[in-house]
Amino acid sequence: MDGFLTLLYKExxxxxxxxxxxxxxxxxxxxxxxxxxxxxxxQHVKVYENVSYTAFLVPGLVMMSVLQNAFANSSSSLIQxxxxxxxIFVLLPPISYRQFFAAxxxxxxxxxxxxxxxxxxxxxxxVGLSWQAPLWIxxxxxxxxxxxxxxxxxxxxxxxxxxxxxxxxxxxIVPLTFLSGVFYSIHSxxxxxxxxxxxxxxxxxxxxxxxxxxxxxxxxxxxxxxxVAACFVVLTTFTLWLLRIGYKLRA
Amino acid sequence: xxxxxxxxxxTKRFGSIQALAGVDLEIPQGEFFGxxxxxxxxxxxxxxxxxxxxxxDAGRLAVMGHDVVSDYRAARRQLGVVPQExxxxxxxxxxxxxxxxxxxxxxxxxxxxxxxxxxNLDLTEKAGTNMRQLSGGMKRRVLVAQALVHRPPVxxxxxxxxxxxxxxxxxxxxxxxxxxxxxxxxxxxxHYLEEAESLCGRIAMLKQGRIVALDTTAxxxxxxxxxxxxxxxxxxxxxxxxxxxxxxADSGGEHVLALERCEDLEPVLASLREAGCRIDxxxxxxxxxxxxxxxxxxxx
Numbered sequence: 001m002d003g004f005l006t007l008l009y010k011e012x013x014x015x016x017x018x019x020x021x022x023x024x025x026x027x028x029x030x031x032x033x034x035x036x037x038x039x040x041x042x043q044h045v046k047v048y049e050n051v052s053y054t055a056f057l058v059p060g061l062v063m064m065s066v067l068q069n070a071f072a073n074s075s076s077s078l079i080q081x082x083x084x085x086x087x088i089f090v091l092l093p094p095i096s097y098r099q100f101f102a103a104x105x106x107x108x109x110x111x112x113x114x115x116x117x118x119x120x121x122x123x124x125x126x127v128g129l130s131w132q133a134p135l136w137i138x139x140x141x142x143x144x145x146x147x148x149x150x151x152x153x154x155x156x157x158x159x160x161x162x163x164x165x166x167x168x169x170x171x172x173i174v175p176l177t178f179l180s181g182v183f184y185s186i187h188s189x190x191x192x193x194x195x196x197x198x199x200x201x202x203x204x205x206x207x208x209x210x211x212x213x214x215x216x217x218x219x220x221x222x223x224x225x226x227x228v229a230a231c232f233v234v235l236t237t238f239t240l241w242l243l244r245i246g247y248k249l250r251a
Numbered sequence: 252x253x254x255x256x257x258x259x260x261x262t263k264r265f266g267s268i269q270a271l272a273g274v275d276l277e278i279p280q281g282e283f284f285g286x287x288x289x290x291x292x293x294x295x296x297x298x299x300x301x302x303x304x305x306x307x308d309a310g311r312l313a314v315m316g317h318d319v320v321s322d323y324r325a326a327r328r329q330l331g332v333v334p335q336e337x338x339x340x341x342x343x344x345x346x347x348x349x350x351x352x353x354x355x356x357x358x359x360x361x362x363x364x365x366x367x368x369x370x371n372l373d374l375t376e377k378a379g380t381n382m383r384q385l386s387g388g389m390k391r392r393v394l395v396a397q398a399l400v401h402r403p404p405v406x407x408x409x410x411x412x413x414x415x416x417x418x419x420x421x422x423x424x425x426x427x428x429x430x431x432x433x434x435x436x437x438x439x440x441x442h443y444l445e446e447a448e449s450l451c452g453r454i455a456m457l458k459q460g461r462i463v464a465l466d467t468t469a470x471x472x473x474x475x476x477x478x479x480x481x482x483x484x485x486x487x488x489x490x491x492x493x494x495x496x497x498x499x500a501d502s503g504g505e506h507v508l509a510l511e512r513c514e515d516l517e518p519v520l521a522s523l524r525e526a527g528c529r530i531d532x533x534x535x536x537x538x539x540x541x542x543x544x545x546x547x548x549x550x551x
Contacts, residue, residue: 002354003354003355003356003357005354006351006353006355009354010351010354013343013347014342017342018342084338084339084341085334085336085338086338086339086340088304088338089338089340089348089351089355090355091303091304092327092330092332093327093352093355093401094323094324094325094327094328094355094356095355096324250303251265251299251304251305251306
């Protein structure tokens with residue numbers, strides 16, 4: 001097995017060994033969101049024709065889980081390795097910075113997919129979904145997971161303490177995901193906040209992902225794909241540059 | 252034949268601290284080499300630069316002829332490093348840690364070699380144990396095992412016996428000696444100078460980022476240390492004046508005299524006889540590396 005595959009395997013094994021915390025817990029959290037929000041809002045909110053609020057909510061929750069867990073995987077693995085010092089085991093072998101990036105980001109996508117699939121399976125007990133464009137579902141989930149995995153790599157490299165990483169997560173990632181249309185359509189917002197939402201890349205990930213289920217979305221899926229792909233390219237380039245210069249990894 | 256390690260003009264500064272101030276060093280293949288120096292002398296920085304963990308400000312380093320920057324993949328395959336700090340991955344067992352480390356170096360099916368390392372380091376029974384549950388000494392041995400999984404021809408041990416009990420230390424040195432006999436180049440840093448003295452054929456001493464002494468262990472002992480004669484004279488007897496230039500310590504009625512060579516012993520005893528000094532106790536001390544170390548570190 002080469003260095004890249006081993007690092008990928010190690011990163012997947014790492015979260016799988018504590019799957020109660022890394023998979024079951026976020027699935028339960030999403031289920032609670034679904035139960036509470038659908039109970040309160042099912043009769044009051046109608047976003048798209050022929051789509052119940054609960055059905056509307058499910059893809060948003062799935063994608064939110066994919067994104068948050070992809071970020072959590074790469075960021076928490078790196079900060080733990082840095083704080084405990086075992087990052088040295090990855091830095092000593094002949095693993096290139098590109099392999100390093102690919103392994104952490106792919107493992108993040110895997111964790112995002114596992115949790116997202118868990119949320120989808122559990123929520124399907126409560127509501128039926130349509131699958132208008134499955135390819136869009138896969139494309140947005142993959143790109144979204146990759147973007148958040150790369151962001152996790154950046155945060156994990158940058159943070160020197162757990163509280164710095166928690167600040168990154170709580171003040172950037174969580175607000176961006178919550179304010180991205182997981183629980184509502186941005187058309188229900190006042191014009192100013194609609195405009196603001198268009199600057200949130202996560203909005204496009206969720207909107208495009210949801211399009212794959214219902215065939216309708218707040219903005220064109222092609223536009224969403226363009227924004228998400230551009231974000232992926234920019235973040236990948238930036239992260240690879242950080243890794244190439246050894247920022248906070250190789251003094 | 253390429254040297255195992257070649258270091259040319261390496262400098263490294265961390266803020267206001269000049270960790271390495273121009274280090275040149277060549278270690279031939281098969282050598283058991285000691286890198287000594289007080290805390291902060293730059294030993295770990297030098298090892299880190301060699302391993303690619305720290306980037307040098309200037310200079311070049313090569314392992315078995317492979318530049319550690321431009322040809323880093325080949326260089327890292329040739330090098331096994333046992334880090335000074337007791338680090339481990341708490342998610343995995345001992346065997347998993349070794350299998351994963353093998354995979355990082357592109358090695359599949361490494362079970363036979365892993366079993367051999369485990370046995371030699373007395374870890375076989377702990378193979379299935381999670382790293383968190385091991386004692387400090389056990390974790391240290393796993394670090395040694397991790398450095399060896401890819402059979403590197405050059406092995407760097409950065410204070411490998413810190414916190415390891417005597418029995419395990421002996422086992423570890425026997426194993427490392429065997430690796431050296433099999434052709435592996437060993438570079439050792441340690442604060443246990445008697446270990447360095449008995450193991451290392453050649454020694455470099457670092458001080459403030461510079462090599463201040465570099466020679467075979469035998470030559471260093473000859474140049475900077477010598478035999479000593481410890482004497483306890485009978486009450487009332489005074490050391491003859493002719494011996495005062497040799498006096499290096501004098502406390503509690505015990506005199507320590509320096510002898511450059513063994514042949515100096517007879518003239519000293521003759522002086523004592525002529526002065527009528529009766530000797531209550533006498534002991535000859537051999538040269539030791541600790542004395543060399545102290546002398547080298549305190550000379551300007």
